[in-house]
Amino acid sequence: MPEKPSVLFVCVHNAGRSQMAAGWLRHLAGDSVEVRSAGSAPADQVNPAAVEAMREVGIDITDQTPKLLEWETAETSDVIVTMGCGDACPVFPGKRYEDWQLDDPAGQGIDAVRPIRDEIRTRVEKLLTELAAGQAAG
Template sequence: MTAVPEVLFVCVHNQGRSQMAAALLEHHGQGRVSVRSAGSAPADSVNPAVVEVMAEVGIDISRELPKKLLTEDVAASDVVITMGCGDACPIFPGKRYEDWALTDPSGKGPEAVRAIRDEIDQRVRALLADLAP
């Protein structure tokens, strides 16, 4: 693992779960980890309900844009966390892979997305404690 662990969050559209996870890890990590997110089939914009519930916890992701998953992103990462994108993510030896089974926030209102955010927050805090205690 590099001096500052590199973490990549991947979901299909990079408009919800991976955006929340990246923003939360960036927020809690305070420079102790390098964070990026991407999607196997990125959407045009971040889910508005996701932007809203992240703002409720003081994290502004309104300017974020979904990004396309690149092989280079995976190659540069120490930890790759997938969220419902199946086999779309390339596999490199020596990387740590985790698949987080999380509800897709697409089409859901803020109440449902809030619960997803809170579950992601718990997982992100546990990951951070493991990577950069």
């Protein structure tokens, strides 16, 4: 693992789960990890319920915009975390992959999005611990 690993979060619309995960990782890791997110069919904007759920925990993701998943972004990422993007997610030999099965917050109200946000935080914390251990073992 490089000195500053890069993590790519990918879901279909890059508007909910991947944006919340990227927000958590930026918040918890600071500058120690390069955070990326993208979608196979990006939405026009980040899901307002995801924005509100993250705002409730003090994380502002209003400046984020859904981005199209590009081959080069995936190819140059150290860890790729997929969240329901199916066959649209490219596979590169030697990359670390995780597939997080999470409910889709699209079309859901804030009460349904909060538990998704909290589950994402738990998974991001675990990933961050594993990245730190990998760097220490280096």
